[in-house]
Amino acid sequence: MTLAPLFEAVDATWPAASRTPVGPWILRDGQGGGKRVSATSATNVAQPSDIPVAEAAMTTRGQSLLFTLRPEDREIDAALADRGYGVVDPTNIWLAPIARLTDVPVPRVTAFCIWEPLAIMEEIWAKGGIGPARLDVMARAGEKTGILARWNERPAGAAFAALHEEICMVHAVEILPEQRRQGVASWVMRAAAFWAQARGAQQISVLCTQANTGANRLYSSLGFETVGQYHYRQKDAQKVP
Structure with a gap:
């Protein structure tokens, strides 16, 4: 591609x-x-x-x-x-066939696809700096879902997925600090893949800054491949978050 x-x-x-x-x-x-x-x-x-x-x-x-x-x-x-x-x-652009993430079923009560977002999802995103303006971005997308993860019988993370033609893009993956390094993000990505597969998607993609070494390792371990990169340029005096 x-x-x-x-x-x-x-x-x-x-x-x-x-x-x-x-x-x-x-x-x-x-x-x-x-x-x-x-x-x-x-x-x-x-x-x-x-x-x-x-x-x-x-x-x-x-x-x-x-x-x-x-x-x-x-x-x-x-x-x-x-x-x-x-x-x-x-930023790295990661891509995988949907089937690569739907070979293992998501355990019950581990990840739920929900739209509109629940208050707990908004709280999780807010802790990662994903506030109202980014929720507005999500609302503008077409076919979409939020994903709420649970682990250790508690809320664990949230993510956003949306479709364009046969591609599912996953954005705003945020796992609570105390729930990290336990496989939660993997289940979130698999839940997104199952949701997208049911709607005809063939590929799943996610963007990740190169500085986020942990997330990049995760996507590689799930079978994603880096297919490209991009970056921004801006004047130092005019920072955009």
Whole structure:
């Protein structure tokens, strides 16, 4: 699979409030939902000489100067570095066939697929910094579910999954600190896979910052493969969470 369908699935399953073409750029309005829904991206005709167009448009809108860079954006990436933009959050794109995660049934009362989110799910997300603005991002997605995990007879974690065509994207995986390193996240991912498989999905994908070594090890152990990366560039004085 090429990366284009995966980036389309990211935009569809973790959607910005709006996406606006400006010259050879796509500007996103995230309304506080984080970098993924706020960063400007290049179309396939954008050139380094077009960067001022994007900067002017973001400034006019009162947005931070923030770009997302994909593998094909090497020249723009280098030009942004020359303009003083720093790299933020290099991120791995993990992908697996759905069947790789549906070979083992999820134990009873371990993970539940629920939408709308329960209050306990919102509390778990909040502890990981996933607040109301990101819940609004979830609400904008199409076919979706939340996942509530239980372990040791207590709430253990929460996640969000949504579908785009035959791809299930999993976002906002948050396991409570006292419930980590017990396999909870594995059951969350398997629950997402079973939910997606029942709706015709063929692939399951998750994004993970390269700095999150524990989560990257988890996805590798589940049979995911790294199929690509992306990162952001932004001005140091204009941080976006």
